[in-house]
Amino acid sequence: xxxxxxxxxxxxxxxxxxxxxxxxxxxxxxxxxxxxxxxxxxxxxxxxxxxxxxxxxxxxxxxxxxxxxxxxxxxxxxxxxxxxxxxxxxxxxxxxxxxxxxxxxxxxxxxxxxxxxxxxxxxxxxxxxxxxxxxxxxxxxxxxxxxxxxxxxxxxxxxxxxxxxxxxxxxxxxxxxxxxxxxxxxxxxxxxxxxxxxxxxxxxxxxxxxxxxxxxxxxxxxxxxxxxxxxxxxxxxxxxxxxxxxxxxxxxxxxxxxxxxxxxxxxxxxxxxxxxxxxxx
Ligand SMILES: NC(=O)c1ccc[n+]([C@@H]2O[C@H](COP(=O)([O-])OP(=O)(O)OC[C@H]3O[C@@H](n4cnc5c(N)ncnc54)[C@H](OP(=O)(O)O)[C@@H]3O)[C@@H](O)[C@H]2O)c1
Numbered sequence: 001x002x003x004x005x006x007x008x009x010x011x012x013x014x015x016x017x018x019x020x021x022x023x024x025x026x027x028x029x030x031x032x033x034x035x036x037x038x039x040x041x042x043x044x045x046x047x048x049x050x051x052x053x054x055x056x057x058x059x060x061x062x063x064x065x066x067x068x069x070x071x072x073x074x075x076x077x078x079x080x081x082x083x084x085x086x087x088x089x090x091x092x093x094x095x096x097x098x099x100x101x102x103x104x105x106x107x108x109x110x111x112x113x114x115x116x117x118x119x120x121x122x123x124x125x126x127x128x129x130x131x132x133x134x135x136x137x138x139x140x141x142x143x144x145x146x147x148x149x150x151x152x153x154x155x156x157x158x159x160x161x162x163x164x165x166x167x168x169x170x171x172x173x174x175x176x177x178x179x180x181x182x183x184x185x186x187x188x189x190x191x192x193x194x195x196x197x198x199x200x201x202x203x204x205x206x207x208x209x210x211x212x213x214x215x216x217x218x219x220x221x222x223x224x225x226x227x228x229x230x231x232x233x234x235x236x237x238x239x240x241x242x243x244x245x246x247x248x249x250x251x252x253x254x255x256x257x258x259x260x261x262x263x264x265x266x267x268x269x270x271x272x273x274x275x276x277x278x279x280x281x
Pocket of ligand 1: 018019020021022044045111142143164189190191192193194195217218232233234235236237240241243244
């Protein structure tokens, strides 16, 4: 199973997590519960996914029924762009915790910098306070550029532990990954499979899948892990959930990793103020 990666704040993170957008309601609860049963130990949510209640309930039920210690399951959520003012950000983190019905949030991220309002420095200072108050154990960002990261680090003196960015074979984010490496920030990959345009049929992916007797999706997730980025694949289907987790019994060669990386195109679907596609920010 998965190893744990050590973050810059001393906490650890599984090498793969489970994406939960747009899982919600009873079907969402069942899918998240099934992911926990399959072995996922990092669940990625957000206020904007409107599923923190379902995520929290699935985790609580799983812990109770399986006897798994709370410390073995990590929940991650994100404060939205409309909650960046200091007091709103503090309230938002606390509301997320209340919605989930847990004793603490393992990882709390700023969902996106929302540069038009320009309040992400305040939001970051609020996250630092929420960590001091024990509401969240690890804090980080999502969709932050190198300039946004530099600004919050300069302002607060606190480096995020994680920056979650769009990353897949068509958008390999080399410059951001290098910046994260330089700053000691762990990269997480959103839309790790490429979602709408998954490169399953690209020879670099399909040939590696045939050579290792795995599926194209497994090759892509393994590529993320070998890059050192934590992929957060979403699947509402129990078989694909298990498939996506079963990526620890083979290694891609350096040539295979490079061939997949060379699929990158000029631009990804990088957020334009709407990172999770159609949710109110
Ligand atoms: N921070 C941000 O701004 C941001 C933005 C977007 C996403 N995210 C996070 O990242 C997570 C993942 O991103 P995503 O959902 O956009 O993309 P993704 O995980 O790359 O792709 C999900 C799609 O792939 C399908 N799929 C999953 N496993 C598969 C497999 N083994 N074979 C074939 N198809 C497979 C799923 O369908 P089925 O469900 O039918 O299996 C779904 O249609 C989200 O759930 C969310 O947690 C964050």
